[in-house]
Amino acid sequence: xxxxxxxxxxxxxxxxxxxxxxxxxxxxxxxxxxxxxxxxxxxxxxxxxxxxxxxxxxxxxxxxxxxxxxxxxxxxxxxxxxxxxxxxxxxxxxxxxxxxxxxxxxxxxxxxxxxxxxxxxxxxxxxxxxxxxxxxxxxxxxxxxxxxxxxxxxxxxxxxxxxxxxxxxxxxxxxxxxxxxxxxxxxxxxxxxxxxxxxxxxxxxxxxxxxxxxxxxxxxxxxxxxxxxxxxxxxxxxxxxxxxxxxxxxxxxxxxxxxxxxxxxxxxxxxxxxxxxxxxxxxxxxxxxx
Numbered sequence: 513x514x515x516x517x518x519x520x521x522x523x524x525x526x527x528x529x530x531x532x533x534x535x536x537x538x539x540x541x542x543x544x545x546x547x548x549x550x551x552x553x554x555x556x557x558x559x560x561x562x563x564x565x566x567x568x569x570x571x572x573x574x575x576x577x578x579x580x581x582x583x584x585x586x587x588x589x590x591x592x593x594x595x596x597x598x599x600x601x602x603x604x605x606x607x608x609x610x611x612x613x614x615x616x617x618x619x620x621x622x623x624x625x626x627x628x629x630x631x632x633x634x635x636x637x638x639x640x641x642x643x644x645x646x647x648x649x650x651x652x653x654x655x656x657x658x659x660x661x662x663x664x665x666x667x668x669x670x671x672x673x674x675x676x677x678x679x680x681x682x683x684x685x686x687x688x689x690x691x692x693x694x695x696x697x698x699x700x701x702x703x704x705x706x707x708x709x710x711x712x713x714x715x716x717x718x719x720x721x722x723x724x725x726x727x728x729x730x731x732x733x734x735x736x737x738x739x740x741x742x743x744x745x746x747x748x749x750x751x752x753x754x755x756x757x758x759x760x761x762x763x764x765x766x767x768x769x770x771x772x773x774x775x776x777x778x779x780x781x782x783x784x785x786x787x788x789x790x791x792x793x794x795x796x797x798x799x800x801x802x
Contacts, residue, residue: 520642528638531633531634531646531650532633532637533630534633534650535629535630535631535633535650535654536600536601537600538629539625539626539628539657540598540600542625542654542658543621543625544584545579545658545662548577549658549670550665550666550670552579553670558570558573584598586611589611589613591611591613600623604623625657628657629657632657632784633650635788636650636653636788640787644689648680648684648689649787651680652737652784653787655673655677656783656784659674659730660777660781661777663780664774664777667724667772668724669724671729674726674729674733677737678700678729678733678736681736682696682736685736685737690737690738690739691742695739695740695741696735696736696737697736698739698740699734699737699741699742699743703728703732703734703735703736704728706743706747707727707728707731708728710722711723711728727775730776731743731779734746734779734782737783738783738787745794746783747782749781749782749785750775750778750779750781750782751778754778757778
């Protein structure tokens with residue numbers, strides 16, 4: 513193992529290939545997390561409600577359902593997905609995007625997430641030096657991908673992902689990996705309180721909730737990763753991303769009615785962009801502002 517690590521350190525092309533393949537494999541697992549974690553959360557809520565309100569007679573699923581069990585299957589014909597049908601990217605291409613058993617279409621989203629994870633992992637490996645910081649940055653990237661698609665699907669940012677992301681950042685920044693510990697602690701506090709304050713001002717003025725608590729926790733996590741100094745730029749980048757993508761979605765949509773939009777994906781985009789281009793963007797930002 514040590515020889516392989518030394519070889520990857522000496523041969524960047526080998527490192528890039530390894531990280532890209534690893535990213536594609538992780539992307540396959542992220543597809544499972546993106547679909548199953550919200551379902552697991554919903555079932556847990558139902559069990560809790562059934563326990564505290566037995567008179568409601570809520571139906572609670574008895575079968576085991578987690579990230580491993582049951583095995584993946586075709587939603588149309590219930591055909592169990594074999595190992596040969598579950599090779600990231602390749603199986604989808606080989607089967608021409610259809611179930612091997614009933615020929616129903618398999619969503620392009622699955623290989624897209626696998627490919628996206630591989631590409632973003634490669635970008636991180638190209639920018640972050642070989643070593644522990646690279647591993648931490650890859651984990652950061654993978655969690656943000658999962659959070660992005662879960663929020664798009666369900667308008668939820670699960671504590672199961674946001675809180676470990678926050679606490680892990682504080683742990684790795686004890687030695688100042690991405691920010692000093694004091695800056696990371698202040699970043700977590702200011703990140704949470706900034707959106708929390710906006711939430712309450714908006715609610716007092718309009719009587720409506722403008723965002724969810726998951727957004728507070730995600731920005732707190734980003735502040736813990738990069739320090740409080742990164743927060744203004746992250747908020748600016750996320751607002752710009754939200755405006756551009758939101759307007760594009762409204763223009764492309766046939767239904768022009770206003771609908772709630774998740775803010776978590778844009779925070780995640782801004783956090784990842786800061787990971788890769790943070791130093792140059794910060795220099796540009798403060799040179800324009802000051």
